[in-house]
Amino acid sequence: MNDFDLVMAEKPSPEQQSFKCGKGNFKSNALLKERDNAFALLYKKFKLPDYTGHDHGPGEGVWTAALCPPSIKQETCLECLSNTIPYLVKNCPKQKTGVAWTVLRTHNCMVRYADHVILGKPAEPVWGQFSSPPNQANANANELENGVNNLSNMLKTSAAGGDHLKKFAVGSVKYGPSSHNLYGWMQCTPDIGKEVCLKCLNDATNEMHKCCSRKRSLGGTTLSANCYFWYTHLNF
Known part of the structure; x- marks a missing residue:
């Protein structure tokens, strides 16, 4: 995903990242492309302290969301997201739902996607721990x-x-x-x-x-x- 090939101020080590993938896979490459497009739009439009969701396409689509502490700077949040989005896509390559976390020395961030509307609908309780x-x-x-x-x-x-x-x-x-x-x-x-x-x-x-x-x-x-x-x- 070339949209996220940025210079990282603090690149996470493997033990500082965790992910969880849901059950079931996307049935078409078009939906996988929609996920990549949704992530690109999420990254482009994300502004603290928003928990912003974006979707693509009528009917079937992919929704994405991200979360950073509101106490950090916008550019610091985006650096964290730029590490986390490719990590999530790599580890949940075809699954319909997924979440990933990056935990750094002074902050963290979370990225989530699903094949259904995210906002206002709590996810199943799965945990990442450090x-x-x-x-x-x-x-x-x-x-x-x-x-x-x-x-x-x-x-x-x-x-x-x-x-x-x-x-x-x-x-x-x-x-x-x-x-x-x-x-x-x-x-x-x-x-x-x-x-x-x-x-x-x-x-x-x-x-x-x-x-x-x-x-x-x-x-x-x-x-x-x-x-x-x-x-x-x-x-x-």
């Missing part, structure tokens, strides 16, 4: 788990209470006897409702414990097509 190695100086797993819960409780209501353009929250808490600092953010796609967003973020928190906090990871990220949760011990 974790940092354990920090031996950290508090124990129970203390970190409690810290992650406190961070989640502080952020999720604010994120879910956002409007049709932005459902995003950022903040920090202290936890454990040594008052470790824990930083994080949460985001939902703004097309879903408050209750759906809250459920997704609760699920993201549970997934976070499985992959990251119970292993005393320095940082962790859990992502779905509808929301994500990120925490770190490093002040971003």
Whole structure:
């Protein structure tokens, strides 16, 4: 896809990307071409903080959407998308639906496509997960788990209470006897409702414990097509 042959400021390593493909394949090369065209249009027209969908063709078509944190610059988001779109197309070459995530040191992004309308229709809960190695100086797993819960409780209501353009929250808490600092953010796609967003973020928190906090990871990220949760011990 030549539309995305851009110079990357921060190219992701393989462990910083994840994808999920749905069942069933497109039945024609024309629809695969429509997907490429829809991605090209998405990239061209995407403006923060939008969660923008584009489709092509009457009747059968392909819908695409992308999400970046609203706290980053437009060009930073586009750099992330330019890495993620070809990665998704490569790993879901013919499938009717797919989602991919790229997680970098200071930000992340998500790209999604489907053979049906995306906006306002939450996807099935599939998860991508990333974790940092354990920090031996950290508090124990129970203390970190409690810290992650406190961070989640502080952020999720604010994120879910956002409007049709932005459902995003950022903040920090202290936890454990040594008052470790824990930083994080949460985001939902703004097309879903408050209750759906809250459920997704609760699920993201549970997934976070499985992959990251119970292993005393320095940082962790859990992502779905509808929301994500990120925490770190490093002040971003």
